[in-house]
Amino acid sequence: MRTQSEPTTISEKTLHDMYTMMIRIRKFEEKVAENIINKEITTPCHLYVGQEAIATGVCTALRRTDFVFSTHRSHGHYIAKGGDIKTLMAELYCKATGCSKGNGGSMHIAEPKTGLPGSSAIVAGTIPLSVGAAYSFFLQKKDNVSVAFFGDGAVGEGTFYESLNLASLKKLPVIFVCENNLFSTHMPITACLAGTDIYKKVETFDIPTHKIDGNDVCAVYRAALQVIEDARTGKGPAFLECTTYRWFGHVGPNYDVDKGLRSKEDLEYWMKKCPIKRLERYLIRNNLLSESKKRAIYNKIENEIEEAIAFKNNSSAPSKEQLTRSVFKE
Amino acid sequence: MRKIKYSQAINEALHQLLKKNNKVFLVGQGVTSPWYVGATTVGLLDRFGPQRVFDTPVSENGVTGLAVGAAMAGMRPIVVHPRLDFMYYAMDQIANHAANWHYMFGGQLSIPLTLWGIINRGGEQAAQHSQALQAIFTHIPGLKVVMPSTPYDAKGLLIASVYDENPVVYIDDRWLYNFEADVPEEIFSVEIGKGIIRRRGTDVTIVATSYMVHEALEAAACLEKEGINPEIIDLRTIKPMDKKLLFDSVKKTNRLIIVDAAWKTCGIGAEISATIAETTLLKKLKAPIMRISLPDTPAPASSVLENLYYPDSKDIVSTVKKLLY
DSSP: OOOOOOOOOOOHHHHHHHHHHHHHHHHHHHHHHHHHTOOOSSSOOOTTOHHHHHHHHHHHOOOTTEEEEEOSSOHHHHHHOOHHHHHHHHHTTTTTTTTTTSSTTTTTTOBGGGGEEEEESSHHHHHHHHHHHHHHHTTTTTOOOEEEEEEEEGGGGGGHHHHHHHHHHHTTTTTEEEEESSSETEEEEHHHOOSSHHHHHHHHTTTEEEEEEOHHHHHHHHHHHHHHHHHHHHHOOOOEEEEOOOOOOOSOOOOOOOSSSSSHHHHHHHTTTTTHHHHHHHHTTTTTOOOHHHHHHHHHHHHHHHHHHHHHTOOOOGGGGGGGTTOOOO | OEEEHHHHHHHHHHHHHHHTTTTEEEETTTTTTTSSSTTTTTTTHHHHHHEEEEEEEEEEHHHHHHHHHHHTTOOOOEEEEEEEEHGGGGGGIIIIHHHHHHTTTTOOOOOOEEEEEEEETTOOTTSSOOOOHHHHHSSSOOOOOEESSHHHHHHHHHHHHHSSSSSEEEEEEGTTTTTTOOOSSSOOOOOTTTTOOOOOSSSSEEEOOTHHHHHHHHHHHHHHHTTOOOEEEOOOOOEEEOOHHHHHHHHHHHOOOEEEEEEEETTTTHHHHHEEEEEEHHHHHSOOEEEEEEEOOOOOSSSHHHHHHHHHHHHHHHHHHHHOO
């Protein structure tokens, strides 16, 4: 594992952007949770609340033309990369105007023009895809990078190790971002992995690794900035292990603390480590966030989400013809 | 026109594709070996270098995923699996990812990918070095499946597969590699989705795939001597299937035999017979539809058992006679 280099100074604008982005993801997911409880949204949603700093920190360090591959827990990555939340909301209602026209639902969202080629519900499924996109950039001599987000559960899949090996063999511009939220569905990491330091497994592939506090958006951003720059300049892949915790259960809007899966104390401990509150305290301490600025940010986000809800309200379900359309590209 | 072998036709197609289009690359096990994929990749490494002729570790799912991801990012990869048996490892990337991607995101991204799988059987290689899996791929929405039987089609269908906007499973058979026939030197395509009549006849329609087309032609030569005149259809593309060609032929002959050297249950033969049975042609049939296939057993090693396992022209001849008399 590399030790952290000197902290890069993060501009005020970037700090504000990251703060706003984390709130956007949080508020979006809270609205989704509310509407699952209302039984309005029925597509299975794996919510990102608690993990916002990872998608935000990494994607803030990316360019629009870089690729981000996501998982079943996809909303945060999509939003952080700059995907349109109106079409995302419509997709969660499986509307024809959704970002996947209602064919994908929560687990399959894409916006290719924003560098979002899609998300897969198959654990570790997009990891080799991200290596392939990086191989394409390499062959075409583009200085884009490709990012694979995945959870600690993916570390149990063989394709993860195959992908690490291929990326390292060819020194490809791909960043592997493991969001270690300590649970693989209902299973704690200690019941899944023999050796829970994931970065140590990756080091053996001759890939630089960083273990990061995944609730510290600045730490994630700094590490991402460095490895992305390295990847762009031909130095090959990197691995970020970001420790975090999802507030909701594996799927849906419940906390799962009353089912014997995890303790209330653990959840409360991690809620105190909220990534948004953490950055907010830093901003206030450094006189970078006034109460009125904060209110303005929250108002802006709430308006965006209201617009997204209005957009889906004005949208129709897919037409019957869509059922068999687009199996193949004509 | 000059005659070249089936394996040379594939080699020529690969050379021309890589030369013509810098989005095309070849990836998979053995692509830099002079023998691993039966001489089909000879000369490619020297001409195009190790980046576009990427010989890989044995990581079928990872390598196939790499090809799928590269296709998403603008390339037209060809990923080769020197034995279909090992392709099972890659089923997640083929069936869950490549096949679903266009539909799953509402048609936003297509996967122009050639999944080249080689049937490599016989020679006492046994159950894990012999399999023909066309039916499995044909079952999956979002995949096209082609099986060229001639050197001409081997070249033309490979080129068509690479230029298709969708994932195409291109299955060839090592037993075909030394067949020689006329092949144009220039780059050309054989349209995906079109079968061809290899022999015109009136008494019975024999639909065959891949290598079995040649066994069917041999059977026809025997039958002809006895005054029996079969029509032989080479399916060429398994999916999407050329149904019109089948219907027109069965309408004429009123008898149907399907010959596919793969397992019988839920196989290509089952699909074709059901396709005919769902039409009014069923009422006009003068005999039951027959399937010539592998028995529903794994491939044995013993050559004595192999001879029983793989159907040949003699099986076709006896089946035709059974239908006609």
